[in-house]
Amino acid sequence: MVPKRISAPVQRGLILAAALGLCPQSGAAGQDEDLDLIPDSVSSAQPAPPPRAGKSGNSFRFFFEDEAQANALRRGTVLPLPAEYLPGWSNRFTFYGRADIKLAPSLSLTLADRVNHLSDANSEFPSGKVQNDLNEAYLSWNAGRENYLDAGRINLKSGVAIGFNPVDYFRKNSVSLRTSEDPLVLRENRLGTVMARAQSLLPFGSLTLAAAPEISDKLGRFITDKTSFALSLQRTNAYPRYLAKISSSYKGISSDLLYYSERPGTSFGADISRSLGDRFVVYGEWSGGRRHSLTADALVYDAKLYGVDALKYDYAVPGDSRRRFRSQAAAGFSFTESENKRSTFVEFHYNEAGMADGDWKNWFLAGQVQKLLNFPELAPVYAQVNTALWSIRDYAQRSMEPVTRRQLFIRNQWQEAFLKKLDLTNLLQLNTDDSSFFLQSSAKYNLSDQLVWNLTLYFYSGTERSEYGSVNKWNAAKTGLAYLF
């Protein structure tokens, strides 16, 4: 039974009485007005108890998603892509499932899988193709106190930056479907790496050791990506890899030190973050190790696919392609305006292995050979050259590192923008050398707790001999619905 609120005339009478000194001392003038702001429906309501109280230790998450994308193609680019690389439209239907299951008090199983049906302008509608991605499948054992052993396909992520993580050593080839250019969304599509991981948590930090074996692409069609439901392990376990990470936190400063080994070399990395006041977080990460340039790495990787030992020919790659110590870094800050529900991340990315100004000139020049030497009988060769040149940029995307030497990255997220259930995200990647840029604007509207509509627009802008001006589409639009349960 909820007491009725005091009517306005009675309130006015009480206030007048208090003013005349007729009421007992309360000193509470105005306080009941605050209480009147609570509607009766709220006073009597009981928030619903959680559907799953989390007591069992098991959790499940599923969603369906369908997204259709239309691309506006850019004609007459300096280096055209083969048509099959960029269809005018595409559609993706995805079912995602994730389960964390407690098998015993100290043993748990994690499974995450994504089944996609893909179709585009180049496929015979409506057949398309099915691609299953087993993102994660691993067992976790609590070996006493806060010591853990994990084994299976694990998505091991490191780093504090948003747009580029130099110390995220298991990122290469992990994104199975490029459903967005937003790094936070791309991480949701990652394939884990088959590994064994040991982790010890201490009061001041933690120690993590991971070892991932090499899995050959000759092992069979269910292991590699030869069929729709194969595991694609050759992508994530192309080389034997080892990682050691020490994490610590002291007086609000959080940091990681990393050692990483991948044939043929090793890398060292570090990251650090701290709050500045209550609105800012500043952070940075760095990784360094001996490696070839991105261009040489990409060509070597492609050559390996065709069974060629390209390392013998790395001298033939133009530019500074030799194997030497190279650094990658990301530094930035986030800024929050909680009163407007906006947060912005600003980062500077540096990739010493990426393409410098001279490399870009070579890239465009190589693509011009066909126009300069117009021998029709060499058309298939020219097409192969074009494909190889684009594979360099494709390799950078698959490696989740900037193709260029320097890049500015800005991500702004605005919750409840204009409408209560509308969230906007804007993303900018600017090549600071040629001033070309990529802009992605996304709107997400929560139709209900379970149904989400989204619209994403992509813009590529720059001169024809710039990173983003040379892309074969100048804009694209994508819309979709997701149902979560």
Place this chain on the structure above:
Amino acid sequence: MKLLLSAAVLTLLALPACPAEEAKTADVIIAEADAVRNPDKPFSIIVSIAEYRGGKKENAMSLNVYSKENTATGQYRTLALFLSPPKDEGKVMLKNGNELWFYDPVSKASVRISPQQRLMGQASNGDVMTVNMRKDYKAAIAGEETITDSSKKKAACYKLELTSRGESNYYRAEYWVEKADSRPVKGKFYSDSGRLLKIVYFGGYKAELGRERPTEAVIIDGVDPKLVTKMLFTDYTERKIPEEWFQKEYLPRFKGD
């Protein structure tokens, strides 16, 4: 005899009504109120939150919150596991002093967030029960007032004026604590520009973990008073929470069990 009785009555009248009437300092009052809200041992609670606009329910969510006091700073560290809605299920938020991390199990990424960023969602209300007001604010007694609590009953209260010590989410607050049993009744929280940000009513007192504690809070948005949030605190459970849990590397392993 009559004279003796009269003298005794006068003497009794002249005495303080009871020991509780002895002047308490603001620090003692706020510490006692903190003890009402915060169990003195590590614990977990289920927090169910519903947001209303104009009396109509718009959003709902629930969290499993684990809290433990940092004996060095007196502040509570919290791990909050999102139980609903479906789009947020499984996400984890860690607050350890001014170090805050947000973990998403789908992307497997832990993102460091600022204290202000935490305030952007309803989850910001999730740890309203585990703020150590005495550590966060300098307190002064502004008077005594009888106000109406959330159950529409009169409550004789100390009114405290609180000023941030620098680490709190709000610059200034007014805080009403019931004189009889140190129960927090109401709080009004302001920004540094003097803007009213939140009005909080505590209620639904029930026996939980050894004493009467609030199981409800109603929060009125100071900027948009039509926006009212109701929170329910259930399943108070004493927990053994290792120190090792309050770091970002633990977040993927936190299942709230």
